[in-house]
Amino acid sequence: MGKDPAKGDLKGIGASAGVAIGQAYLVDRSRVKVVYQYLLDENQLEPEKDRFKAAVDKAEVQLHQIIEEIPVEIQDHAGILDAHRLILRDRMIYDQTLENIQTEQINAEWALKKAVEKAEEIFSKIKDEYIRNRIKDVADVSERILRNLTGTEVEKLSDIQGQVIVVAHDLSPADTTQMRLNNVLGFVTDMGGKTSHTAIIAQSLEIPAVVGLEHITQEVRSGDLIIVDGSDGRVVLNPDPETLAFFQQKKKKYVEYRTKMDQESHLPAETLDGIPIKTRANIEFLEEISAVLAHGAEGIGLFRTEFLYLSQKELPSEQTLFENFRQVARIMAPHPVTIRTLDIGGDKFASHLDLAEEMNPALGLRAIRFCLKEVDIFKRQLRAILRASSEGNLKILFPMISGIDEVFQTKTILKEVKEDLEREGIPFDRQIPIGIMIEIPSAVAMADMLAKEVDFFSIGTNDLIQYALAIDRVNEHVAHMYQPLHPAILRLIRQTIEAGHRAGIPVAMCGEMAGEPLYIPILLGLGLDELSMNPISIPRVKRIIRMTSYKAAKEFSDQVFALNTTEEINEYVRREMVQWFADSFKSDGTMLY
Numbered sequence: 001m002g003k004d005p006a007k008g009d010l011k012g013i014g015a016s017a018g019v020a021i022g023q024a025y026l027v028d029r030s031r032v033k034v035v036y037q038y039l040l041d042e043n044q045l046e047p048e049k050d051r052f053k054a055a056v057d058k059a060e061v062q063l064h065q066i067i068e069e070i071p072v073e074i075q076d077h078a079g080i081l082d083a084h085r086l087i088l089r090d091r092m093i094y095d096q097t098l099e100n101i102q103t104e105q106i107n108a109e110w111a112l113k114k115a116v117e118k119a120e121e122i123f124s125k126i127k128d129e130y131i132r133n134r135i136k137d138v139a140d141v142s143e144r145i146l147r148n149l150t151g152t153e154v155e156k157l158s159d160i161q162g163q164v165i166v167v168a169h170d171l172s173p174a175d176t177t178q179m180r181l182n183n184v185l186g187f188v189t190d191m192g193g194k195t196s197h198t199a200i201i202a203q204s205l206e207i208p209a210v211v212g213l214e215h216i217t218q219e220v221r222s223g224d225l226i227i228v229d230g231s232d233g234r235v236v237l238n239p240d241p242e243t244l245a246f247f248q249q250k251k252k253k254y255v256e257y258r259t260k261m262d263q264e265s266h267l268p269a270e271t272l273d274g275i276p277i278k279t280r281a282n283i284e285f286l287e288e289i290s291a292v293l294a295h296g297a298e299g300i301g302l303f304r305t306e307f308l309y310l311s312q313k314e315l316p317s318e319q320t321l322f323e324n325f326r327q328v329a330r331i332m333a334p335h336p337v338t339i340r341t342l343d344i345g346g347d348k349f350a351s352h353l354d355l356a357e358e359m360n361p362a363l364g365l366r367a368i369r370f371c372l373k374e375v376d377i378f379k380r381q382l383r384a385i386l387r388a389s390s391e392g393n394l395k396i397l398f399p400m401i402s403g404i405d406e407v408f409q410t411k412t413i414l415k416e417v418k419e420d421l422e423r424e425g426i427p428f429d430r431q432i433p434i435g436i437m438i439e440i441p442s443a444v445a446m447a448d449m450l451a452k453e454v455d456f457f458s459i460g461t462n463d464l465i466q467y468a469l470a471i472d473r474v475n476e477h478v479a480h481m482y483q484p485l486h487p488a489i490l491r492l493i494r495q496t497i498e499a500g501h502r503a504g505i506p507v508a509m510c511g512e513m514a515g516e517p518l519y520i521p522i523l524l525g526l527g528l529d530e531l532s533m534n535p536i537s538i539p540r541v542k543r544i545i546r547m548t549s550y551k552a553a554k555e556f557s558d559q560v561f562a563l564n565t566t567e568e569i570n571e572y573v574r575r576e577m578v579q580w581f582a583d584s585f586k587s588d589g590t591m592l593y
């Protein structure tokens with residue numbers, strides 16, 4: 001990532017697709033650079049704690065003001081700032097800073113810095129990229145407190161005039177929500193990755209963004225003409241007329257493509273020869289529902305409930321869980337919502353659950369194994385799901401099933417919970433469908449038997465690939481071997497679908513593979529009934545489905561099954577797909593836009 005002087009071109013991470021051309025507006029958002037450190041006398045400790053508390057109080061008032069002034073287009077993102085208000089008083093930051101002042105006899109700035117470093121260390125161990133990156137929120141909040149402690153003022157972003165491309169070292173959610181976003185043509189930042197808030201907000205507003213450029217703030221001056229190509233992660237400064245013309249054309253084509261896709265995203269996903277494919281969304285939080293609706297999802301195919309347990313200090317109460325599930329059920333009705341029971345452990349852990357350190361957490365006490373051991377926690381969640389089931393169209397999905405005994409045990413517990421509710425006269429859907437994730441190879445081997453015990457299957461390719469190929473899904477050293485089109489994976493998927501269909505139950509897929517446009521015709525050809533994915537992927541996937549006939553997809557997947565090696569398959573699929581959908585893919589098989 002650096003400057004190519006020949007082209008005045010910089011490469012970063014494309015965080016939100018599309019092309020923007022306009023004048024740069026450079027935001028000075030450098031962090032407080034120097035944090036003074038000094039030791040205190042005993043009698044200075046209480047006043048120092050009060051000084052810290054006052055800085056936190058001030059930050060709370062500031063955030064409150066920003067929330068009050070949020071423009072309507074991004075009201076949905078007020079949740080991020082509410083989360084920031086909670087972080088202000090979080091044990092990890094608030095209590096820890098006060099404790100550091102007391103025990104180490106140090107000033108508030110230093111004590112806060114230490115608390116943040118400790119939090120960073122804890123977060124860095126989290127394998128889920130999204131959650132790990134939420135340490136950014138902690139950093140933003142502590143930066144605000146630090147500014148209040150040091151009396152450093154910040155520039156007001158609500159003052160931006162005219163339509164500009166915002167260039168910044170980094171942007172916090174408070175920064176982005178303060179901007180009048182119809183004045184922002186694009187975002188460009190030194191910091192950030194695909195799951196940073198700048199990226200998330202830019203995506204939901206469909207504003208082109210390139211992040212992770214490292215030094216862009218040192219290269220750009222306010223007023224420079226700048227091109228942001230969020231699809232390719234490129235930024236061009238002061239382009240020559242030829243380059244400008246090229247990107248104007250690219251922008252026009254992108255807008256045409258996007259308009260068409262958005263218009264179509266609310267049409268049902270049906271193949272050219274009339275086979276309907278349920279196209280649903282994966283979510284972790286209630287806040288994602290607006291994106292789910294906006295992108296034309298026909299329900300929720302995977303609600304990863306563990307995030308309700310990870311985001312707070314205590315175990316959520318039955319009532320909290322119930323309210324969450326009921327809200328999703330009501331909003332999505334009559335579409336179904338598949339609630340997956342707690343998949344904690346592995347790379348997702350919660351400190352209050354007191355999970356033992358394990359040598360191989362992915363192979364350890366995770367998901368259904370944890371729930372079958374901690375039956376009270378499991379029952380509390382099942383009660384909440386069942387209670388909510390009377391107010392919408394809910395299904396229950398059990399993760400990490402490795403064999404039939406776990407299904408029997410799980411069904412026994414579910415039956416006990418149902419009987420309790422029955423006795424208490426609490427209404428619930430007696431016919432609530434139950435399904436299992438097929439994500440362990442042993443479950444594929446047992447699929448014919450398992451299919452007789454449940455109402456549906458959902459294939460979790462993220463784990464299935466990990467366990468079948470013995471490739472840790474979060475280890476970058478073996479990431480190149482994590483191959484969804486490995487012939488063994490395709491065979492496991494086919495075997496699962498065939499077993500499900502022989503028993504007359506539908507088969508869904510909710511791993512990342514289901515949201516990858518390149519793989520869609522193969523998955524259709526194999527006969528999947530439902531695809532569930534990140535909401536943003538839905539319009540693209542639906543479009544591919546509508547442009548494919550089941551018959552052609554079947555022939556295509558037969559061709560793929562005749563090939564031996566992953567490399568041959570990858571190459572064949574890329575070549576055919578680029579030809580088949582010339583308006584969607586680049587020659588390397590990535591999406592054109």
Ligand code: PEP
Pocket residue numbers: 302304343439459460461462463464510511512
């Ligand atoms: C999967 O394993 O494919 C899946 C969808 O579940 P998770 O990514 O939450 O493990």
Ligand code: MG
Pocket residue numbers: 399439460462463
């Ligand atoms: Mg999984």
